[in-house]
Amino acid sequence: xxxxxxxxxxxxxxxxxxxxxxxxxxxxxxxxxxxxxxxxxxxxxxxxxxxxxxxxxxxxxxxxxxxxxxxxxxxxxxxxxxx
Numbered sequence: 001x002x003x004x005x006x007x008x009x010x011x012x013x014x015x016x017x018x019x020x021x022x023x024x025x026x027x028x029x030x031x032x033x034x035x036x037x038x039x040x041x042x043x044x045x046x047x048x049x050x051x052x053x054x055x056x057x058x059x060x061x062x063x064x065x066x067x068x069x070x071x072x073x074x075x076x077x078x079x080x081x082x083x
Contacts, residue, residue, distance in 0.1 A: 007034075007038075008032075008034035008035045008037065008038040009038045009041070009042070011035055011038070012035050012038045012039055012042065015039060015042070015044055016044060017044055017045050017046050017047075018046045018047070018071075019044075019047060019048070020047070020048040020049075020050065021047055021048070021049050021050065022050045022051070023036075023049055023050065023051040023061060024051075025051070025052065025053070025060075026052055026053070027052065027053050027077075028053070028055065028056065028059060028060055031051075031053075031055075031060050031061075033059070033060065036060060036061060036063055036064060037063065039064060039069065040063050040064060040067055040069070043069070044069060045068070045069045045071075046069075046071040047064065047069055047070050047071060048070075048071060048072040048073075048074070049061055049064065049070050049072070049073050049074070049075075050074045050075070051073075051074075051075050052075060052076055052077065053075055053076075053077045054073050054075045054077070054078050061073070
């Protein structure tokens with residue numbers, strides 16, 4: 001099985017409305033920022049996101065929160081989102 005994909009859009013193409021995502025990284029380090037940006041572009045909604053950190057306003061999971069694509073956020077730290 002080839003696990004290499006050509007871009008973030010392809011990597012996230014199977015993610016649908018209402019899914020639960022576990023997002024890696026610690027704080028803002030090592031997060032899948034390109035995949036998060038792809039999800040914003042795709043417009044998927046009602047996501048449940050599980051992560052160490054909820055991001056900041058214009059970066060990380062904060063982008064999904066800002067665009068109201070997250071229904072439920074589970075994290076150990078809320079980050080600095082104003083959403």
